[in-house]
Amino acid sequence: MEPSSYKWIVGSGPLLAAAAAAWGERMPHASIGTIEVSQDAGFAFDLGALDRINSLGPDAGASAFVAIGSQFMNFRRFELMALLKERGFKLPALVCRGALVAADVSLPENSWVGAGAILGAGSRIGYNTFIGAGVIAGEACVLGNSVWLEAGVQLGRGSKVGANTIIGRGVILEDGIEVGKGSVVDIPGRYAREVPARTFLNPDFDEPVVVVGA
Amino acid sequence: MRSRLPAAAYTDENWFARERELLFKPLWQFVGLRTMLRKHNDFITRRLCGMPLVVQNFNGELRAFENLCLHRQKPLQTASHGNRPLVCGYHGWGYDVAGTPSNIPFEREIYRFAVDELQDLKLRMFPLEIVGNLVFVKLSGQDMALSEQFDGAFLDSLAEVSNAFDDETILTTLKLECNWKLIYENLRDAHHPRYVHSQSIYKNVKFAVAMDEHAIAASKNLAESGCLDRDSAMRALRSFSNGGLNEAMGSMPSYSWHRNVERFGSLDWYYNWLTFPNLHLASGSGGYSFIIEHHVPVSAGRTDLIVHYATARKRNRYATSSAVLYEHMLGGMRVLREDFRIMEEIQAGLHAEAPAARLGDFEHASAGIERWYADAMDGTFKL
Numbered sequence: 001m002e003p004s005s006y007k008w009i010v011g012s013g014p015l016l017a018a019a020a021a022a023w024g025e026r027m028p029h030a031s032i033g034t035i036e037v038s039q040d041a042g043f044a045f046d047l048g049a050l051d052r053i054n055s056l057g058p059d060a061g062a063s064a065f066v067a068i069g070s071q072f073m074n075f076r077r078f079e080l081m082a083l084l085k086e087r088g089f090k091l092p093a094l095v096c097r098g099a100l101v102a103a104d105v106s107l108p109e110n111s112w113v114g115a116g117a118i119l120g121a122g123s124r125i126g127y128n129t130f131i132g133a134g135v136i137a138g139e140a141c142v143l144g145n146s147v148w149l150e151a152g153v154q155l156g157r158g159s160k161v162g163a164n165t166i167i168g169r170g171v172i173l174e175d176g177i178e179v180g181k182g183s184v185v186d187i188p189g190r191y192a193r194e195v196p197a198r199t200f201l202n203p204d205f206d207e208p209v210v211v212v213g214a
Numbered sequence: 215m216r217s218r219l220p221a222a223a224y225t226d227e228n229w230f231a232r233e234r235e236l237l238f239k240p241l242w243q244f245v246g247l248r249t250m251l252r253k254h255n256d257f258i259t260r261r262l263c264g265m266p267l268v269v270q271n272f273n274g275e276l277r278a279f280e281n282l283c284l285h286r287q288k289p290l291q292t293a294s295h296g297n298r299p300l301v302c303g304y305h306g307w308g309y310d311v312a313g314t315p316s317n318i319p320f321e322r323e324i325y326r327f328a329v330d331e332l333q334d335l336k337l338r339m340f341p342l343e344i345v346g347n348l349v350f351v352k353l354s355g356q357d358m359a360l361s362e363q364f365d366g367a368f369l370d371s372l373a374e375v376s377n378a379f380d381d382e383t384i385l386t387t388l389k390l391e392c393n394w395k396l397i398y399e400n401l402r403d404a405h406h407p408r409y410v411h412s413q414s415i416y417k418n419v420k421f422a423v424a425m426d427e428h429a430i431a432a433s434k435n436l437a438e439s440g441c442l443d444r445d446s447a448m449r450a451l452r453s454f455s456n457g458g459l460n461e462a463m464g465s466m467p468s469y470s471w472h473r474n475v476e477r478f479g480s481l482d483w484y485y486n487w488l489t490f491p492n493l494h495l496a497s498g499s500g501g502y503s504f505i506i507e508h509h510v511p512v513s514a515g516r517t518d519l520i521v522h523y524a525t526a527r528k529r530n531r532y533a534t535s536s537a538v539l540y541e542h543m544l545g546g547m548r549v550l551r552e553d554f555r556i557m558e559e560i561q562a563g564l565h566a567e568a569p570a571a572r573l574g575d576f577e578h579a580s581a582g583i584e585r586w587y588a589d590a591m592d593g594t595f596k597l
Contacts, residue, residue: 041465041467042467042468042469042470043469043470044470072534072537072541073534073536073537073540075533075534075537164537182536182537184540198536200540200543202544204544204547205386205388205547206386206387206388206389207386207387207388207389208386209384209385209386209540209543210384210385210386211382211383211384211536211539211540212250212295212382212383212384212385213249213250213252213380213381213382213383214381214382214531
């Protein structure tokens, strides 16, 4: 049972409205407020928008949720999440209608499980992770923090997705396949081999884009 | 003025093969970044002029070898980069810094090479030079110091800017359907950005044509007189590579990651270095980050672009550094694609009877290079 009767949804774009609607279903008697946070030319958030919170902050029992896209390898969502945590907000996970989450799977802060998604038993989910509508994650999957799984992604049993990695539409990971940290897998298909960390499989490029060195 | 280069210079495979032998192989060519070769056993592989190359770090010494095992010609390193001893994965032959087999498993038992045959075993090694963080190799031709090909001040400038590169680098290979020369003619053309990049980089950097009458006269003189001997050809060659400050930027965006790196210089300018024949460095961020474009001719109508981005050196590690690099790659692609579309359209339109290009005075540098190139190709001088 959600403990708060106030919920602030902070973010931008279509996901802001989607999260507000989903939270409205989850908390039909709560007051749901949305705060659109814009960014300047240098991609800095305009945090003045958060002034609307005023007295309806954590002390008033309000909780929050961050809803923006996967911009900057999900670091922007994490940045907003961290800002809200610094202000004392709790950011409970959002589980949308029809999602089936195995009983032993815990959902940490600011994770979002889309409508109809299935998370198999024994899976571990990192904070700030977005699991799109209809995602199927087999048993014992491991998702790092700030992972983004687009709608319809399928993860085989025991597959692993590293932190800040984005898996795009139409991607299927075979059982036990690992995608390393900070990667993008955005070319549809079945993947039966590991994708190393900091590897970007993007249909706009002829070959993988890779980061080397530290 | 009418260009000296017929369409065949861009489309004919026999022409391309001659160009490889007479131009590319004797010249020093960029092969990769030293930042990718920092540690013992770090390596990169490239195919330049059809030659499979491996550049490998042996306890701090960089060596360039033909990347084929002497036993059965299997490539020694198969990845484009990595960290692995120079060992063949077929029968385990290992090689040392001199390119000689340091280990042939079961040599006495099953190979039974004669002593003189064993002494004869040595990988083909190529001259290698390092300028800052840029590694160059030379595949054939007469001895030629790097300083014969590049002016000393230019080498200093390359060293200075490349030493500012951070070790963390993002790279990929783009396959372009055009001749490599079109790309460099375009890079020397400051007039096209207002048309081709009007919705991207030109919004912030108003590239202007520099009508330097002295330079125009010098290029025209080269274009008309050509190179009478090798000395004059080398003098001209050194003038083809240049760079540094290019154009002031209209505005300088401020990104949070800027505070994590040691900016190269302090000016809000676009930097540009053209390194003849096929390396382009630039900074479109006023020295906070760099693009390194290595255009590798593959055939008359195909060029691979190995494109790298690096920020300036980090002051400290930060969590988002690889995301910063990926954003650079995504953003840079927009401008690159704008150019490639034009280059590929030109290439597709060329045919045996296509009219020669007509160059204006502002294209004087290309006109001079064309004459030098024509002289190299017809054997007036030999590199």
